[in-house]
Amino acid sequence: MPASVFLLGPGFIGGEIIGLLLISKYKVTTLVRRESAVADYANLGVETVVGNLDDASVIKAQVTVSDIVLHTATADHLPSVQAIIHGIRERAAQGLRTIYIHNSGATLLSDTAEGEYKSDTIFDDEKPEGINALPDSASHRLVDLEILRAGQELASHAKMAIMIPPLIYGVTNRENRLSIQLPTLVRYSIKHGYAGQVGKGLAVWNQIHVKDHARGYMVLLHWLECASVTDTALNPYFFCENVQELSWGECAAKIGRTLTEIGRIDEATPKPIPKENWGDLFGDYSGMVVGSNARHRANRLRKLGWAPLEKDTLASLAEDEIPIIARETGEFTGYASVVAS
Missing domain, CATH: 3.90.25 (UDP-galactose 4-epimerase; domain 1)
Structure with a gap:
């Protein structure tokens, strides 16, 4: 039986990932806000649940029946992330394992230059201490910390990763969406x-093209399916940039x-x-x-x-x-x- 994926945010980033998930024969379900979108996704071979990011019970229920969860809707919606974690916790209580990848963003690393200078500071995802030293007030940081703590708490049953893309550019395949x-x-x-x-x-x-970013998700997902829990519990961060x-x-x-x-x-x-x-x-x-x-x-x-x-x-x-x-x-x-x- 193919692994089941629940994706929140089937738009600019998530839409590209959905295409690659289907090619790889995953069973995909996505969260949609309108009933009118259900038929279009069904035609693609994607199941849907209707709701929004504030519908914690809907999100939690779908997470409990999903092997993999991908959140690409926004980097800053804490209640939806908490609902995902609650669902993963419920799966863990049943002895089920879960993979969770969350899309953060490089404004996490940003400074107050306002165009006046080029910084010499360069972050490295093999050195998580640099990222962990960022203040709680940094963009996206409170959500990332929630995932970091949950990843350590649930390490025996869940592998969690935080994808941190830079400026995303390009046009998507399916709907010609822009960044x-x-x-x-x-x-x-x-x-x-x-x-x-x-x-x-x-x-x-x-910089990163949206299609390269989506491929990065798939490489990360395939690695997580085989990785040990200690590989992600200590360092959940993954950058994705094209040099x-x-x-x-x-x-x-x-x-x-x-x-x-x-x-x-x-x-x-x-x-x-x-x-x-x-x-x-x-x-x-x-x-x-x-x-x-x-x-x-x-x-x-x-x-x-x-x-x-x-x-x-x-x-x-x-x-x-x-x-x-x-x-x-x-x-x-x-x-x-x-x-x-």
Whole structure:
């Protein structure tokens, strides 16, 4: 009988993972918010439960009948994570084992540079002490700590991992979905007529294409299916990056050149975005989301045999993402939802 997977968040990241899970013959169930989505997933061969992240009883019940749980919906919803852990605890009481992979994000590592400098700090997932030294106030940290504690408590029956992606880019296979950070900068640039960057644009992030990220999940999952509990209880962290580090200024420059070439803006040279316009980005979080440093190395996944295969960020922007965004209609007023990365 194939292993059963419960995936929360079948969107940008989760949708790509679902495709790979089906290819690998897992039995997949996902959480959907609307009854209208049930038939579409059934056509894919995916079972569904209807509810949202606040439906703790629905989540817990599905976890109790699932061998594997993947949470890619958001990095910051503590009640859904607690519901998952309660379900895993109930499985453990029945002698059942569970694998849980949670999607965190590199804003966990971010600083207050606001584009003014490139940091020398580089995190390494083979050195968990550096991550564990982060303050509880760091983005995503309270949720990650909940998983860290549960992983140690339930180590005899559960293997838990925290995936920490950097800037995710690219277009998904099934629904042509886009990511968050760079598309928001593109939409801002179209609206305001210039390529925008936070501050001097000097801060840097690592990069990963959504398809490479999904493949990273599968490599991690297959390893967890064979790994000992001590391998994850002491160090649950896995980075996923493609070696490419880009400054926000380099990204803004590519956005500017591409939008100028297709006639959407007249000025290609990036300019600082005034704080009074941050409402058209990520509000008060704009300096962190598109202006901080977050540098790290995915040494653990590489040693498991994973390697990135997709085109780089700047090529993806010009060839895949900006053409889609340029066709959008309606007024853009910033990104209002919770930022996963």
